[in-house]
């Protein structure tokens with residue numbers, strides 16, 4: 001009787017353990033073709049997770065381990081608009097590292113690692129975003145001059161474009177493009193929808209403003225058939241290297 005109970009408890013623990021592992025390590029997902037580019041989504045690279053969105057902060061040590069993984073596995077680093085304009089080598093899988101919002105630590109902690117690995121990145125700037133420690137114009141210009149970083153736009157104020165009036169949405173999109181160009185001195189080709197939110201008109205506004213492409217927060221890896229609805233792989237503070245491998249090969253690592 002007691003033995004049966006112990007056995008039953010062990011079975012329950014094993015079942016829940018298995019479900020937990022299957023949910024957090026999605027090895028069961030089908031692998032995606034190496035022909036499709038991987039677009040990774042980051043925000044802040046920092047030692048300190050902060051309090052507002054700790055999940056969006058990846059430590060420099062974890063980011064470095066991810067760069068080592070990408071180098072070791074022969075991914076080709078490209079910016080987002082290089083992906084769209086077809087600059088990938090046919091025998092390598094392209095990867096685009098993207099950083100939303102324009103955190104100052106993208107210069108102080110992320111950029112030195114880009115240099116170390118000769119990796120490229122795309123940073124989406126949001127000039128009037130409240131409550132974040134932003135990149136200065138000088139930092140942006142230095143990164144731009146390195147040839148390793150492309151700067152995209154992310155609206156002026158980080159508003160939800162799905163809920164904004166048509167006039168405001170168009171202005172925010174246009175103005176952020178002009179603002180980024182006024183700092184970098186080059187054409188701003190890529191856009192990121194704040195919160196990944198858009199309505200049926202938003203992508204057209206982005207296209208009409210002259211952007212070549214736009215990234216969403218939808219998770220996955222696929223052919224870039226619609227350059228204004230690009231899916232990304234989300235990398236979070238708690239993403240470990242095994243989960244990173246699962247995401248790079250399958251589009252996402254957890255349910």
Ligand SMILES: [Zn+2]
Pocket residue numbers: 100101154158194195
């Ligand atoms: Zn954002």
